[in-house]
Amino acid sequence: MAKFIKGGTIEMSAFPSVKSYAAAVGKKEGEGPLGKHFDYIGEDVSLGTESWEKAESELQRLAFTLALQKGKLAETDVDLIFAGDLLNQCIASGYSVRDYDIPFIGLYGACSTMAQSLAMAAVFIENGLGGNVAAITSSHFCSAERQFRFPVNYGSHRTPTSQWTATAAGCAIVCPTILPESPEECAPKIQAVTFGKVKDYGVKDANNMGAAMSGAAYDAISMHLWNTAKQIDDFDYIVTGDLGAVGSEVLYDLFDKDKISLRRKHKDCGLMLFDLEQQDVHAGGSGCGCAAGVLCGYFLPELARGNIKNILFAATGALMSPTIIQQGESIPGIAHVVHISAT
């Protein structure tokens, strides 16, 4: 039986398996360093739809459909979907999921949503609540820009600390633990999760979200390590969602105070998805599709092949809206943490 530890940690005992996964991304993401790892790369930002919001729903649909295919699953095999995105009223998820006859639990965790949805799917499977549970997350550069910042057509200058919202979706389907089908491949397993707290360190610059979220990442990762009696050396990588170049440095500083040198173990999905010098994304990628795409396109396959043994996946979210920033408020952050292993 799963063990709950004060501070939001749940240690699994049945070790839910990530049976299947897929990542669908946009053209720019496909041209980045991880391009060859994605299951689908769109030809343009519209993905054949009439609006950017509908394009984002289409990305979710593609990620889910491809994950079903790769896992040899039918839609009727999936008992629950946890999904979320960045759009007002989470319409990318709601309008994607309406096409399926599957119970839906909508989440809002901003860019932490891939970790949040995967953790929830694992908790349900661990406790026998479903046979296959899907976790889906997306973001889209154009839908996010016009909602959070400026219309893309306006051609606004971007600050050096700003990040580039990824056009990407990821889907992971979790099921009760399964044994390796072949010596070369096995389904990654969820060992433990930690649900994070909302942390606000007073950052008010909506163009520096990495810094706003780094405190929450520090808090959730530290809590997870403490509660599970692990050290960073127990993992191949500590993976954050989208702290980017600025937020990652803040995170190193915070861990340095605890005499933990995180830099050598750290990977940030926002720094992996794009080539910062060649692709003009300033401080790196962001958006909840960033962590979703990199997890489902790169890390889960690498864990399945056994090339990586353990990662601590800590996706971070900034929980503000444009309205509340205009009212002078600072930006609260959150992070949720999932320990995923190869065996």
Place this chain on the structure above:
Amino acid sequence: MAKFIKGGTIEMSAFPSVKSYAAAVGKKEGEGPLGKHFDYIGEDVSLGTESWEKAESELQRLAFTLALQKGKLAETDVDLIFAGDLLNQCIASGYSVRDYDIPFIGLYGACSTMAQSLAMAAVFIENGLGGNVAAITSSHFCSAERQFRFPVNYGSHRTPTSQWTATAAGCAIVCPTILPESPEECAPKIQAVTFGKVKDYGVKDANNMGAAMSGAAYDAISMHLWNTAKQIDDFDYIVTGDLGAVGSEVLYDLFDKDKISLRRKHKDCGLMLFDLEQQDVHAGGSGCGCAAGVLCGYFLPELARGNIKNILFAATGALMSPTIIQQGESIPGIAHVVHISAT
């Protein structure tokens, strides 16, 4: 051990208790038929804050704080918070919860959020994942109007089918099953929950959300009854969230086709919160605070006193955003269902 049934139903075996609950509402809601039942009634819509969004956060804080007090609980006794609201990026919840050192799981289910959060809290407690888990939900008339429709100051005319977003928040704190402390009072128990599917019947009128949501309510309630082998006569009331006058009639029509006369068992929180004739709310109350306030202010206390034995609480949500409606899309609905009993 809880039993999962295909179609999103979870039957509890340990019967999580709703240990404490509180409802905080605005002035207009306090002047309505249920006024005497609420734990806190604001003097105006600002609740002493500088903006309507911050007022909504304050309502959540009041509901949570009062529920803690009534349950003789400290903040540190609460292991997890599930919360959500209607605002873009769920800021009412995020900015309320940042004041606490408690892990937070953000939900988006529009006006279904009170049922969704209560169901999630029950699932966690049923499976031993925490000692006290809180479910919090809110809405605010002014913050919702300017986000979804027109600025309040504009003085726009409202259509006959439109509903009035409640200024209200509810909090329910769920804990492992507890025995009655006295013959007169016992904690209500969660018997079973059903997570609903997204249903879209093509309604495009954003001023007639009751009709848009009634199909989802029909689907989720029917699925729950089927999966748990119950009939509507097993309940004192089938309680919907905010279908209002128009949506309730649509729901009766849908059940009539199954030869089930729902009308005699049905209560709608949107029709209970306001006096439709005296308070000029057209088709009734709405907003996720409507179901939250009526559940936590009226139904849970009535169940605790034993005046009511069983309710099926089915809060419904419309998952659209203004942006996607402007793009010509119809409105998908969702409903989540919770069977709450007195014993």
